[in-house]
Amino acid sequence: MSTPHEQDEAFVMLPDLALGTLPVADAERVIAIVKSSPRLQAELASLRGTVAALGSATPAAPIDVDRKRAMRERLLARASGSGVDAPVTPTVSPVLRLEPVAAPTAPNAASGSPSRSVPQTAPATRGTAPRILQFLALAASGAFVVSLWQANGIRQERDDARSALKAATVTASQLSDKLAVSDSLVMAMSGPGVKVYEMASSAVRQRGAKMFFDQLTNRWTLITHNLDAAPTGRTYQLWLVTRSSQKISAGTFNTDAGGRAVVQATYALAAADLGAIAITEEPVGGSPQPTGDILIVGTPAR
């Protein structure tokens, strides 16, 4: 329980806490005092609302229409779980050019010189004209087939190029996501206000975990190692246990084939109030309170 004097001191520092400019030790102290005072809690909530409003005080910056649409499609595709992202940028469809294919000229017809087989006299022309027309028709058909074949080839190239672009775009998007996640993880594990808790198993020596608590952002990051995947129908659940034995669920998770999992949760809890961190095995979906045995546990060093 805090004294009125401590509460008055904390009240003065609430804007710093809301803005996130308070040094970690002071922030922990103020948070502990705030918890004991509804008046301070209301003031902090109000100031946090004001801080959030600051985000609106920015010059308008609409995203380019095409990029915005593509981003929307990508998000919806990911949300639908299709696993295939929408293209990042609208691609300009390659213009399908059907190059004029020169129709094979009739033998001698283009030479301009008289021919033995095609005399220039009218009666002779009357007799050979149908054959020339037939030949020209055949030649045109041939040219048409060649054109189709070429067009198909170009279409195939276009489709291949589109597929390659789409694959590259998806890869770039995935890499970008991975980089963002990595950046976020690095910050969550190496920021100035990060506390690290070692967690171990009493049953399996190799099994363990590390919890990183960024006190400035209240972000908890758990990394497990050598924790076998949970049995079918079961899941792992992470618990923050306060010094007053309150058990707060920080989410459920499962591990990969290497026994590794990275779990992040955001919860405001002063480091001084943390009694333990524990992982239990629970039914899929998690439990309101732990029901399984504690598999891995860590306690803060006092």
Place this chain on the structure above:
Amino acid sequence: MDGSIVRRMAGGDESALGALYDRWADAVNALALRIVRDPGEAEEVVESVFWQAWQQASRWSAERGSPGSWLLAMARSRSLDRLRSLRRRRDEQPADASVFDAVPAVGDPCAELEAAERATRVTAALGTLPTEQREVLELAYFEGLSQTEIAERLSLPLGTVKTRARLALRKLRDRLDALREGKA
């Protein structure tokens, strides 16, 4: 309205994600751009914020603030992470206001209007603060600087920075309340 959209998202309604995106993408982009000062980086923040919103929609509750505040808080947090990461990767460049100049004026008119009204209200409230108080507030919020870093940046005693920041935030809160209630 935004609250029901987020609840639909929590129920797995993908169209709700689209609706939230349509309403807030530009505002989130504006904040991210203000912090990271790079349009490409800002757009990556926007996408990651909405993806996070989709994944964590079930965790949102009205007691924790409006969906807009929730999105902007995520945008600020991710933008500051990215800004710090960028600072590590390259020498810090001074703020370049020109990045705000050449933005295309296109988008959803309703969402833009709401965003413009919000921005006008907060900007008006900020405008009533003394310059030196507003400066401290902006360095803390948009650049994520600690009190000590702000004191170093402005060559001011730490105590002065604390006093200015505290006065500024409480005044801003009162001013926003007054604007909301139509007293100003």
